[in-house]
Amino acid sequence: xxxxxxxxxxxxxxxxxxxKKHIHPRLSKLFDLAGLNVAFTRGAGSYxxxxxxxxxxxxxxxxxxxxxxxxxxxxxxxxxxxASRELPNLCVVNASVLGGILAGQLLELAGPGFTKVQYSxxxxxxxxxAIRFARFCTRKRRFLHMQGAFHGRTYGAISLCGxxxxxxxxxPKLPTCTMITxxxxxxxxxxxxxGDVAGVFYEYCQGMTLTVxxxxxLREMRRLCTEYGALMIGDEVQTGFGRMGQHWFxxxxxxxxxxxxxxxxxxxxxxxxxxxxxxxxxxxDRVFSxxxxxxxxFSTFAENNLAMAAGLATLKVLRDVDARKTAHDLSQKLVxxxxxxxxRYDVIERIAGEGLMLGVYFRASESRTILxxxxxxxxxxxxxxxxxxxxxxxxxxxxxxxxxxGPELNAVKILPSVNLDDRxxxxxxxxxxxxxxxxxxxxxxxxxxxxxxxKDAFRQAREKLLGPGTTAKKL
Ligand SMILES: Cc1ncc(COP(=O)(O)O)c(C=O)c1O
Numbered sequence: 001x002x003x004x005x006x007x008x009x010x011x012x013x014x015x016x017x018x019x020k021k022h023i024h025p026r027l028s029k030l031f032d033l034a035g036l037n038v039a040f041t042r043g044a045g046s047y048x049x050x051x052x053x054x055x056x057x058x059x060x061x062x063x064x065x066x067x068x069x070x071x072x073x074x075x076x077x078x079x080x081x082x083a084s085r086e087l088p089n090l091c092v093v094n095a096s097v098l099g100g101i102l103a104g105q106l107l108e109l110a111g112p113g114f115t116k117v118q119y120s121x122x123x124x125x126x127x128x129x130a131i132r133f134a135r136f137c138t139r140k141r142r143f144l145h146m147q148g149a150f151h152g153r154t155y156g157a158i159s160l161c162g163x164x165x166x167x168x169x170x171x172p173k174l175p176t177c178t179m180i181t182x183x184x185x186x187x188x189x190x191x192x193x194x195g196d197v198a199g200v201f202y203e204y205c206q207g208m209t210l211t212v213x214x215x216x217x218l219r220e221m222r223r224l225c226t227e228y229g230a231l232m233i234g235d236e237v238q239t240g241f242g243r244m245g246q247h248w249f250x251x252x253x254x255x256x257x258x259x260x261x262x263x264x265x266x267x268x269x270x271x272x273x274x275x276x277x278x279x280x281x282x283x284x285d286r287v288f289s290x291x292x293x294x295x296x297x298f299s300t301f302a303e304n305n306l307a308m309a310a311g312l313a314t315l316k317v318l319r320d321v322d323a324r325k326t327a328h329d330l331s332q333k334l335v336x337x338x339x340x341x342x343x344r345y346d347v348i349e350r351i352a353g354e355g356l357m358l359g360v361y362f363r364a365s366e367s368r369t370i371l372x373x374x375x376x377x378x379x380x381x382x383x384x385x386x387x388x389x390x391x392x393x394x395x396x397x398x399x400x401x402x403x404x405x406g407p408e409l410n411a412v413k414i415l416p417s418v419n420l421d422d423r424x425x426x427x428x429x430x431x432x433x434x435x436x437x438x439x440x441x442x443x444x445x446x447x448x449x450x451x452x453x454x455k456d457a458f459r460q461a462r463e464k465l466l467g468p469g470t471t472a473k474k475l
Pocket of ligand 1: 063121124203235238264
């Protein structure tokens with residue numbers, strides 16, 4: 001028996017596995033409280049399975065990495081092929097064969113305007129590459145980023161984050177980042193006019209808020225960046241590879257050509273860390289202007305054979321399933337279903353997002369007094385509590401995995417795989433409808449969240465009225 005097999009046999013089905021002890025016990029505790037801590041033993045397509053064979057519809061898809069479904073046979077076969085041969089790998093002194101092939105295919109999908117690929121290992125790192133190249137080329141220092149943005153957790157990337165909650169205790173961040181309001185052209189223009197901006201980072205559809213940039217805004221951003229010598233940087237870590245529908249990349253959908261595009265997540269079929277920053281010829285020439293500038297970027301594990309092979313297999317699958325069209329059609333089905341449900345429940349404020357990055361934003365019910373009271377009370381603990389309770393109920397009662405998009409946002413988000421079938425669509429919509437119905441029939445958000453969260457909300461409500469610490473002893 002192989003060494004890994006015996007370890008898996010011993011530990012895989014344990015709900016109390018060692019990560020609880022050694023990695024993040026508090027997070028595990030949170031999952032436990034919310035009824036989310038299941039020991040998954042298998043993943044295939046859009047489903048995860050526990051040891052008893054129960055299936056869980058996974059609409060979070062590992063934060064978007066499993067866009068072609070979990071454990072796609074084409075990707076697994078590519079990994080096995082690479083692992084079974086004594087290939088040269090990470091030679092450092094030489095180029096990677098598989099890396100070159102994958103880069104060619106990526107550039108073909110991106111179309112004219114992009115001619116070179118810089119590989120790295122995560123979405124954050126791909127954005128760090130863009131920061132570095134932009135500073136080097138423009139010799140300017142400042143970056144503009146959007147309110148509600150998320151670009152990763154490395155030092156530069158987190159400095160571009162549009163949520164103060166995610167930056168607590170991190171100051172000073174990169175001191176040259178200015179947050180601007182998405183789709184506010186006046187603000188964008190007035191910052192760029194100062195002439196000191198190296199680059200503007202945007203997500204076509206924000207992963208955290210599902211805010212979509214207006215196409216006109218992006219086209220004007222392109223024009224202004226060129227006019228004021230700033231680089232336009234599209235973070236397509238989440239939106240890339242057809243997830244927005246109709247096109248391989250969101251910049252194509254918007255009809256703009258950024259100076260750099262960053263990619264990750266989907267690219268290796270969820271199997272191996274991978275990331276890429278696409279650049280055009282002019283930019284490449286400016287970054288790598290002579291032999292000595294070679295080391296301006298290098299990352300030890302980037303271009304490793306497993307990642308490159310998984311990337312090639314993933315692109316093959318995306319083309320085979322015609323991901324652009326499939327994502328578009330699937331998105332329409334989901335939006336249609338959600339819109340029908342919205343008409344029956346006034347807590348649904350709006351359907352947000354685009355393509356296969358969709359969400360539902362909630363508000364206080366006007367038609368159900370008890371529900372409204374619970375919502376108000378729980379919102380004292382966190383404005384996103386209702387969304388969190390929907391999330392918990394979907395998993396606990398329907399085995400449907402959704403996610404809370406961003407801090408304090410009263411919403412649920414789905415990032416389905418492109419091969420989600422009709423059965424999965426119906427299961428999601430039925431579970432969502434049943435969850436809404438339960439909230440309306442008197443259950444309300446307090447039930448799924450459990451006693452601890454409700455107590456905490458009461459405490460915070462009271463403290464708001466009577467001052468801090470007034471209820472601490474009673475609890
Ligand atoms: C738009 C976007 N950019 C960057 C990142 C960071 O990627 P990573 O976690 O691989 O560093 C994410 C991750 O969720 C993302 O959604």
